[in-house]
Amino acid sequence: MTNSFVTQLLEQLGGYPRLKAFIGAYDFVYSEQTLTFKFKGSSCFNCCTISLNSLDLYDLSFQKIIRRQGIPELVQEATVEVKNVYCDQLVPIFTEYTGLYLFFTTEQEAAHLARFS
Numbered sequence: 001m002t003n004s005f006v007t008q009l010l011e012q013l014g015g016y017p018r019l020k021a022f023i024g025a026y027d028f029v030y031s032e033q034t035l036t037f038k039f040k041g042s043s044c045f046n047c048c049t050i051s052l053n054s055l056d057l058y059d060l061s062f063q064k065i066i067r068r069q070g071i072p073e074l075v076q077e078a079t080v081e082v083k084n085v086y087c088d089q090l091v092p093i094f095t096e097y098t099g100l101y102l103f104f105t106t107e108q109e110a111a112h113l114a115r116f117s
Contacts, residue, residue: 003030003031003032005030005032005033005035005052006030006035009035009050009058009090010035012087012090012091013090013091013094013102014091014102014103016028018102018103019037019039019102022100022101022102022103023039023040023041023042023098023100023102024039024040024041025037025038025039026038026039033051033052034049034050034051034052035049035050035051036048036049036050038065039098039100041098041100042098042099042100043099044062044064044078044097044098044099045062045063045064045078045080045097045098046063046064046065047062047063047064047065048060048061048062048063048094048098049061049063050090053083053084055084057083057084057085057086058084058085058086058087058090059081059082059083059084059085060081060082060083060085060090060093060094060097061079061080061081061082062079062080062081062082062097062098063075063078063079064078064079080097082097091103
């Protein structure tokens with residue numbers, strides 16, 4: 001991914017490796033001012049589109065895409081849009097709508113480690 005917008009956006013989300021590791025992100029598609037990717041683990045949504053708007057803020061769109069008889073289909077009632085998001089709000093909003101974390105907090109890390117001790 002060479003687009004500077006995409007590179008900066010991925011850094012704000014924690015980086016490409018973190019997205020792959022934490023949420024199983026895949027099928028990254030980007031244009032000059034838009035990034036779309038699919039992810040696993042959320043019962044509500046499995047696709048996110050992030051666009052840069054004219055105010056130099058982000059617009060997020062969360063979708064649920066399902067396959068019926070092998071054909072991808074967008075579930076309209078499971079589509080949410082959040083507009084005019086600052087870069088420092090990207091991760092909290094992603095977590096709020098998907099229920100998926102992109103970073104370990106101290107409490108989350110302790111709970112995660114406790115499962116293996």
